Amino acid sequence: MDLLKFITAGSVDDGKSTLIGRLLYDTDSILDDQLEAIQRANRKNDDGTLDLAILTDGLKAEREQGITIDVAYKYFHTEKRKFIIADTPGHIQYTRNMVTGASNADLAIILIDARKGVVEQTRRHSFLVSLLAIPNILVCINKMDMVDYDKAVFDKIQADYERLTKNMNSTQVDYIPVSALKGDNIAMRSPNTPWYDGKPLLEFLETVEVNQQPEVQQARFPVQWVIRPQTAELPDYRGYAGRVVGGSFAVGDRIVALPSGVASTITRIELASESLTTAESGASVIIHLADDIDISRGDMLVKAGEQPVLSQSFESDICWMDTRPLDVNQTYLLQQHGKTTKVKIQDIVYRIDIETLERTASDGFGLNDIGRIQFKCADPLAFDRYAFNKANGGAILIDTRNNLTVAALMISEPVDH
CATH class of the missing domain: 2.40.30.10 (Translation factors)
Structure with missing residues (x-):
């Protein structure tokens, strides 16, 4: 039985917790004591059904208490496949956490609230999915029950998202109209969307191809x-x-x-x-x-004969993950596998405008900013381009002042001097 690793991402209150709870509930993956705890909590939706979002409420409570939660992992299986869900927070200040959950994912589920459409976090998460070279995106347009299952709403959001993907790397994108609250198009096709002739979510997850990226041959x-x-x-x-x-x-x-x-x-x-x-x-x-x-x-x-790039200077796509902004005069540490070397910022090549996904000139990077930077290492670094070999093209940046990880790097190309 093969394994599908996928990440769920979206904005605050878009229904991720309910969607995950619904998947676990519909696949009988909730333990008896968990189900009893939900029933004892007596939290009900407006229609009297159990509030399945409570399954991830513990994480929300911990965040509110100031406890850092990077990614919550949930596990379930069907007769056809095993699944690992990496659930990341929706707040903009937790965008950095998505990089952790998405680094090894086969699929990204981007949730969009049918009432709100494509918003800034949609663009930010989608661009990160593109940078991280995740081969499949599934756009779940959620809360269709709150827009009367209107096909025109679904079509408009799909058209808006398709315009967004024109500025991203080639990725397979599929769309499903769902209501995580009501269970529409989750485990089975919903009669409320007769205009949708695709697969329900669970069947899609069971049948989507994994490992679509070509296998890395160089040892x-x-x-x-x-x-x-x-x-x-x-x-x-x-x-x-x-x-x-x-x-x-x-x-x-x-x-x-x-x-x-x-x-x-x-x-x-x-x-x-x-x-x-x-x-x-x-x-x-x-x-x-x-x-x-x-x-x-x-x-x-x-x-021999399969050498990677060996260089002290390179450009890298970067997601800045620290509240303290990038300091171009600061020496940072770069860690790739077991190698650690000092690096300096040579140039900020560009920063991505999340509203338009256009490249803009910038003299600084702040929390959650995404763009490209040129680095100079103290020691030669043996790497492959991230798009070619994610395992050997990824690295992290560490602030020497406090030993905190401040950025995720996706190395793009060497720089000749």
Whole structure:
């Protein structure tokens, strides 16, 4: 049974909590004690039905108390597929949290209130989905019951959203009219929307294709740890532990260690003391080499002839995640896998105007701003373009003054000097 990871995003009070609650309820994924708690709470909708939004109320209460909640994960399954939902807050100050939830998603559900249409958060979330290279967008136009299931309302919002996607990277977009409160087009087709001939939400989630992006063929192995026990039993043991983030490695492969550029050959691949002949993308293993070369945490092993970009200067799409604005005179830390290096801002290439999605000149970045920045690293960085290999093209920016993560980076291209 395969797995679909998806994120729900939208504005405040657009019905995300009710939608998630409805999915869990209609798939019998609510535990008996949870259902009893909902019934004891005696929270009812206007029509007397249970208020399913209460399932995520604990998160809202914690946020109100000042407790940071990055992303809430919910799990459910049907006979056809398993699902993980990453639910992010709707308030604009939590836009940064969406990056965390969306980084590994196969699908993004963008909720739009049928009464309000496309709003700023719709544009912001959609643009982030595009930057993060999520292959599928599903636009759920919610609260159709509050506009009398009017097809004209649905059509207008769809047309508005299609104009929005013209400025985004190529992504598959589908549309479903729903009422999370009433259950319309959630688990089954609704008689209230006879003009809609598509799939209900649950069937769509069960059948949408996953892993549509081409598999990364170039082999990448960021070294997370150098293992040297230096015990009497293992006096000469030297292994490099990490996770394969692209392609595959096999015993006998000729590799190059970056940034040094020194070549060697794989003599052994180890997993939990067992020897393997190959290690595929996603595998966490220990690699042994024929030569005793200088490799440290943060270095990268790649196959000879499949080198990534190695550069100290690059441009990156960026989402600023800190309340303290970007300081172009400040030295920050960039972390990619196990590698950490100092970086300086060379240039703010542009900032995105969320109203129009146009690129605008800017001399600063504030909370939730999105755009492109040119960086200069103290050390060479081995990377692939984010659109080509998300695992090896993503990084975070850390403020050296307080060790807080202040930005998410999606590296786009090297800069020649």
